[in-house]
Amino acid sequence: MWTKLIAAVLLLLLSSETILSANSLNVALNDDVLGLMVFKADIRDPYFKLSTWKEEDDSPCKWFGVTCDPYSNRVTELHLDGLSLSGHISKGLLRLQFLHTLSLSRNNFTGFISNPILTQIIKNSQVIDLSENGFFGSIPEPLFIQCGSIRTISLAKNKLTGQIPDSISSCLTLQNVDLSSNQLSGGLPKSIWLLTSLRSIDLSNNFLEGEIPKEKIETLFDLRVFNFSSNNFSGELPEKIGECLLLKSVDFSDNYLTGTMPLSLQKLSLCNVLNLRGNYFAGELPEWIGSLKSLEFLDLSVNNFSGSFPASFGDLESLKSLNLSLNQFTGNLPESLAKCLNLTVVDFSRNLLTGTIPVWAFSLRLKGVSLSGNQFIGTVEFGEETAAAFDTLEILDLSSNSFSGVIPLSIGNFSSLVFLNMSSNGLIGSVPPSLGGLKAANVVDLSHNWLNGSIPAEIGGAALLNELRLDGNFLTGSIPAQIENCSVLRTLILAQNNITGSIPVRIVNLVELESVDLSFNHLSGSLPKELTNLSNLVTFNVSHNDLEGELPLGGFFNTIPLSSVSDNPSLCGSIVNQSCPGAHPKPIVLNPNPSHSDKGSSSLNLSHKRIILSISAIIAIGAAVFIALGVIVVTILNLHVRNSVSRSAAVALTFSGGDDFSHTRSPSSDYGKLVMFTGDAEFVSGTHALLNKDCELGRGGFGVVYWTALRNGRSVAIKKLHVPGLIKSREDFDREVKKLGMIRHSNLVLLEGYYWTPSLQLLINEYVSSGSLYKHLHEGNSENTLSWRERFDVVLGTARGLAHLHRMNVIHYNMKSTNVLIDCSGEAKVGDFGLVTLLPSLDRHVLSSKIQSALGYVAPEFACQTVKITEKCDVYGFGILVLEVVTGKKPVEYMEDDVVVLCDMVRGVLDGGRAEECVDRKLKADFPIDECISVIKLGLVCASQVPSNRPDMEEVIKILELIRCPSEGHEELE
Template sequence: MAAACPPLLLAALLLAAAAATSALTDDVLALVVFKTGVSDPSGRLATWTEDDDRPCSWPGVGCDARTGRVTSLSLPAASLSGRLPPALLRLDALLSLALPRNNLSGPVLPNLLAALPRLRSLDLSSNRLAAPVPAQLFAQCRYIRAISLAHNQLSGYIPPAVTSCASLVSLNLSSNRLAGPIPDGLWSLPSLRSLDLSGNELSGSVPGGFPRSSSLRQVDLSRNLLAGEIPADVGEAALLKSLDFGHNLFTGGLPESLRRLTGLQFLGAGGNALAGELPAWIGEMRALERLDLSGNRFAGDISYTIANCKNLVEVDLSRNALTGELPWWVFGLPLQRVSVAGNQLHGWVKVPEDAAMALRVLDLSRNAFSGEIPSRITAFAGLQSLNLSSNSLSGQLPAGIGGMRLLEVLDVSANRLDGTVPPEIGGAVALRDLRMGRNSLTGGIPAQIGNCSSLVALDLSHNSLTGPIPSTMGNLTSLQVVNLSQNKLNGTLPVELSNLPSLHIFDVSHNMLTGDLPNSRFFNNIPDSFVMDNSGLCSSRKNDSCSAVMPKPIVLNPNSSSNPSSQATSSAPSNKHHKKIILSISTLIAIAGGAAIAIGVITISVLNRRVRARAAASRSAPATALSDDYLSQSPENDASSGKLVMFGKGSPEFSAGGHALLNKDCELGRGGFGAVYKTVLRDGQPVAIKKLTVSSLVKSKDDFERQVKMLSKVRHHNIVALRGFYWTSSLQLLIYDYLPGGNLHKQLHECTEDNSLSWMERFDIILGVARGLTYLHQHGIIHYNLKSSNVLLDSNGEPKVGDYGLAKLLPMLDRYVLSSKIQSSLGYMAPEFACKTVKITEKCDVYGFGVLVLEVLTGRRPVEYLEDDVVVLCDLVRSTLEEGRPEDCIDPRLCGEFPMDEALPIIKLGLVCTSQVPSNRPDMGEVVSILELVRSPQDSAEEELV
């Protein structure tokens, strides 16, 4: 018979069993309460029920095999929403808590780490957590080793107490709204290996104090507002493998201590204001695989010692002031991606016979390279993108291009190439983007172009191509953008072009084409600007007269009023059923029965002769003034005081006379500040000229120049570049890049269903505009006039924000002037414009952006006037959502071809941006983070800790 258990031991066992049972019951209750505290639309928690004694078989729940206690809770991307439930604090045996990629909101629980003393890993990334990070969160870190609160909406400062978390190995607070400085002592955490603070609004200088004993492997401080110099002792952290300081406000040079990081694999410092020469000691960083120093002010030659970095895969030195020749190691190392675009490199592009063949992307654009394109470059069989645009390359395009079967992008535009488009181009079957515009190409468009079945964009404009457009282009069913303008093409447009379903730009203006347009929805509604100056081209379906396609130019006085009565000679009759009739001078003379008409004709003829005579004389004159050749004659114009200034590259003269510069037939549109016209520079580049109509409000000449030169420094992918300006006391012109895709307003409200923007295009436009506005705000520029007509599209459909910062040209920022002059489109104007006591800030742009978002998604105008009602878009969308009909907020032309899980958060974002209270609207940087999260939520699996 077994010995009896001692009473004291038996009592202890019973108490332990009771305690374990009680704790297990607490875990069940805590999880059930957690379930009731969140919304679970996908039913992931359906099997969680209080009837179970043990939760260990529930989805997302893990238990200790010995005690049965809940030790892990993992519910990634479970569609959970609601505030973070306090019931989590009762799971005091938790080792790991992972709830990433949900819709959880509210603040982070302040005592989360204190209540879960055993917690090792915390992942709440990619939710909607808001409010400042609680100061007491890190007060009792204990055993925590990994924390990720990335991709939320957290604000405030990083609590200094985080530096007491001695066990911390990984800290990720990226893509939030955190501001203020980086806490001192962060680098001294003994176990810290990975730190990601990117995508916030952190400011101030980066503290030094990197210890030699540091365990750091990865540091990412990119996309903040950090300033000053990069810490001189950063190289003391000898174990670093990835270091990213990119897209901040850093100045100075690269600290020499970096040369000690012989194990560093990625160095990112692009998008700052770093200067000086590229240090030769970069070659000592032998493990380097990726180097990004783009968008700085580095000067001098590119060091040959970089060739010592034998593992380099990617190098981006673009947008600096580098000089000298292209270094040999570009082709000598097994590099896959190289960009030196936007520098001052010159000389020949030499490809050695023993070149490595690993290149996938090569961008040498916007430099001063000369000579012929080396035929050896076609030996790079794996090349996917080749950009040689905006150089001084000459000769012919190598025929071997056709053998590059993986080539997707080829851009050789804006060079001095001659010869023909090689027929072998048809062999590049993967080509999606082919750009050969602004060269001196001759001959015809080869029929083999029809073999490039993947082609999306084709630009052969501004050449001397002849012959017909090949019918084989009708095979290119993916084509969206075609620009064949400014050539000598003849014949008729092939009927096969009507087979192109995705076409939204087809510009054949300024050629010698004849006959009818193809019969398709696109060509039946093609803008006249795409077919102008083809005297024999017309459309019987539009009842167009061939002679009316390109009216004979009439010189207009740029200082004349925009009142139609003052432009009677060029205005169409107001009755919309009457056809616009523009008569040539010879016709006017033939029918001139009245003396007034005859005098007008003679006056115009005299002015045109004077324009031509002065244009010939001006070719030899210095290009510091815009002479009367480019303006209509007016006693108010003081040509001697006129000043033309061009920024950067570009000819300071225009290729045509006054009739092309400020001709009503070249007018692109009108706004609160004035009219915009299209013209062409001497080098063949089209530009848009804005003639300001606020002369009485414009600042003095010096202030005007100062402000315009400041705006000229704005350089961003999603912002229209200011190229130059012209000044007299009575006339001011601003010169911008010309964008062929028109404006967003026309794309949204004037396109047919077949030509309507797709969901992806709309999303890209919203994100691009947000990025552009973020850039402006980071540089202290408020737009004041954001609306769909001020969002322009380039040939690829990329959005670019225009008309920015013009309010600063006025002597005083009067909100009533702004509301009447600048904010002329009702519906976009923030409510604070109506209140004298509320400060006008960047938040007024956020309001206009919110309206724009709703306009893009719904396809409706910001304000619509019905027979007995006025519909405000913001109110309509808000009420529709409240009624539970989110699908009714989407443009019906999308026909269900959109993901509601992307559309719904963007609709809500638009409504938040249009809050009546400015402080309730997010910053544009926060908007970008939210949109990027919606577009591509990050899968951040729990990092394995050692």
């Protein structure tokens, strides 16, 4: 009996416990549901990817992107990558007590990375991936101090600023760190090597600087991936980097590193990728490089390496890609590479290499062969051993060498060839008809050779051609009508030949044409009227021909530059300022009352004219004979010197690794010095046409800006400085421009290079396609005006660009809306910065009148000789620009009987409580008035008359970020 009673009591107790456990579990599951629904409520889901999330569900384990533990049914992982979600990360996620993996990459989340909610999530998680979003601000110290057991963190491709905090060394469990593609700056914490569990670290594409810490790098026993590329690191590589024996990928490209390759690198027998591109490494390549048996990708381009190639290259049997371009290597190509059977791409361009093309170049089934810009000789032949490459070769660049002989007919057998460049050699013979067999070719460039004969009609068989260049040869005959079969052709350059006949009417069917140059030929006939239908034309040059008739009217031809049609004596139209003859000749008027005396006089005059005509004819004939003989002599001389002259000109603009900053070889003093900071550059029209007035983009206090294109199709902006009397010496100019070239930021126009002669100085800048802020504010119509959100983004981007300049100790001096450009994605880019440093010491008057020519932006301290000019003068100009963006009005506007100063007008309206009247009327009614007023007030503070009352640009950025997200900076956890 007692036994049964005890059993009954135990059964009752167990049942109660089970009920309590079930209730607790239900509460926990409901907590996960509630947390995720709160998270969902605070975000935008444009494609309804989270439609399966319903608050009435008992468990979220079957929801999209949710992973639960199979035993407890608690949420452990949340994967919502690439769903276009936006908004802010809310407190709801803090309810997920067992969440250890959060992946929200490739979305549009925004907010401060210092948000305490994120800090708490990171503290409790093991894997965090917030890459490719819009998080901004600096990384706070607490983010890593309380990092718990986190193993992986990725904040790549956001808008993070500031330094990497020292507290990162507290996360001893960290295995993978990815902070790439942000705007981080400052030095690298020395304590980072304390993370001995690291397997992968990626800090690429930032603005980190200083030397790479050398202390205890060898303690990273588990490190596999080491990526510090595209920063501003200097000094030498840590000598013991090779002690990290498990390294598989090493990338320090695009920095300012010097010295030689550390000896310890030879220990990396597991390394697949070694990329040291774009630094200042020097010396010869060591023989031990062949010990890197696992190497698949080797890029040592754009450095100062020299000497010949080690024979041990042949030991790299796993090698797939080899890039040694833009160095100073000499000698022949290594024959030992024939043993590298896995090679697919080789690039030896822009060195000092000699000899002939080795057999392995066409027998290894390569996809890309680039040998341009060397001193190779001999003929180009595709023998039996080439058959292996006929199906695989996609890129063949033999340009700018000394190859001779004819182009083999078998060139047409390369069925996969996409890019063919054999320009600037000594090739002779005709253009092979077999080019029509290049069915996959996008680019064919045979320019600047000695080719003769006509353009083969078979060229129409290359139906995918985008670009055809045959200029600078001795081609004759006419332009084949079959060119119309190249229906996607965009660039057609046939200039400087002896082509005759008319321009085929069928060329008007090439609707994609953008650039056409048929100048310096013997074309005749009239221009097809239908050319006006080519809506994509950017350039169309037919100058120096024998064309006749009326220029087409309409489209591009209404504004065609005079230089593009000049020296065609029989062309007529308004562009050439020559009227076309009418349909009827003028009537002959006779004297109705002739007299005998008139007749006698007329006979005498006619006889006199005949005598004069005879003498004139004799003189003209003699002159013609003399000129003809002169032309023959000059032509013969030109044939002898043409090649050497073209080589000399090429030397003046040849790139390599000689210059201590630009990786360019300094030419002789007789030529201009062209220095590129961002790699190679060949201009489509040559340097003689860089300053085409018809391609003028704008004018400023420093000079005129022109548009031009590089050979690879990329556009650049050329600024011709027009203060040569004030320019510093060559050495000072070089030094100051190189400093400006080192400044890189997503909100600054990139300085890509410069050109120097004593009488001409050019700055080569990134081309920003959508024009200036001034154009968008004052020259557009109300239909395509900038929205408030776009204006706010421009103001914030401008502030970030200026702040970075100030961090680099650079004062802009010329802040105005014409110097703020907007790219195709709406991002603001500040240009024309720091140009005053190119000049010697100038007084305030010169700076105010010449450099700061835009009325209304000049800080008042410029008028006082005793006040020091600081970054605060940029802040003043920025403040005026902010008011200009909000109001849509210019800093100073002239009325019929009054002058309106924007700053004073805004202050008056604001003091009167009528702030809404300040806002640009072109803005739609749904803009946030509170944000507008806050931005106006910030602009007025920045434009304070007293420099010390103005905030610095870092403070301005924080204020703008708070204006956009007012609650985020103050949000507290409940």
